[in-house]
Amino acid sequence: MSEIEKLKSELKNINAEYAKIKDLPPEQRGEFGRQINTKKQAILAKIAEAEEALESENVEPIDISAPTAPNQPLPEVKLGSKHPLMVELKRVIEIYSDMGFNVIEPNQLDDEFHMFDSLNFAQGHPARDGYDTFRTSEGFIPPAHTSTMQHRALMKYKQDLENNGQIAVVVPGRVFRNEDADATHEHTFYQCEGVFVSKTANMGQLFGVLKRFFELYYGEQLELRTQPGYFPFTEPSAEFLIEKPASLGGKGWLEMGGCGMIHPNVLKMAGIDPEVYHGFAWGGGIDRLVMLKYGLSDVRYFESGKLDFLEEF
Helix, strand or coil: CCHHHHHHHHHHHHHHHHHHHHHCCHHHHHHHHHHHHHHHHHHHHHHHHHHHHHHHHHCCCCCCCCCCCCCCCCCCCCCCCCCHHHHHHHHHHHHHHHCCCEECCCCCCECHHHHCHHHCCCCCCHHHCCCCCCCCCCCCECCCCHHHHHHHHHHHCHHHHHHCCEEEEEEEEEEECCCCCECCECCEEEEEEEEEEECCCCHHHHHHHHHHHHHHHHCCCCCEEEEECCECCEEEEEEEEEECCHHHCCCCEEEEEEEEEECHHHHHHCCCCCCCCEEEEEEEEHHHHHHHHHCCCCCCHHHHCCHHHHCCC
């Protein structure tokens, strides 16, 4: 077994330790998570160093003294194509726009307030530690979810509650997670967040919006199923699943994201009275939508830069 394989084996053992966090008393979770993260970061650094050394061994030196042939014809240049994620992202935006939602773009770097505080995350919540969330040396956070824009959306369109009685916003964009990449997990991917607030917003409307979106996206009638979930910024919270489209083989259910009624504390942070107004929010990965639509088996293809994959589109 090579050095890199041994290190990756150690990394898998470390990652398995994260599952123990939920069984610990709340006051012990933060410190336990920090200790695991320190070990993980040390192993990741060794892996990066070993991979860099291996790449250096395989690089063929360029002979800068070799003669050039400036009059030779240039090689044939192929025209590029749109990335499949960008094509499908446009389709997602079109569907929600037709349903009456405004569209805003998330930040690529954010802060502690919008990532956690405005979303009702407790001070000792494990997600605040580095084992789940990237941070820059200056303290900025590449957003781990498009929910970082929820407070901004509520503030920006708060006046709409008085003008037309509702806030309706979707936020499609790129997010970043401190994850080990495999066929179903990637450190960089796309999500779409939805936010709706009115005096009468309810879970029935939420499920209706989701069902309508997936039926328009996949072009057929689909059933929606929900199961209990937990998110600090919604209460009650749920995870939603759709039945596998018949055009893609049918049979079975696919988990597509999380949703729920916006927590009163989140509305209060934006200066919206939760006794008068109610809201619901949802979010899910766009990469997963596209993988299902095209029958792809490995999410890493999207960020790999593999031309043979991209040329299929």
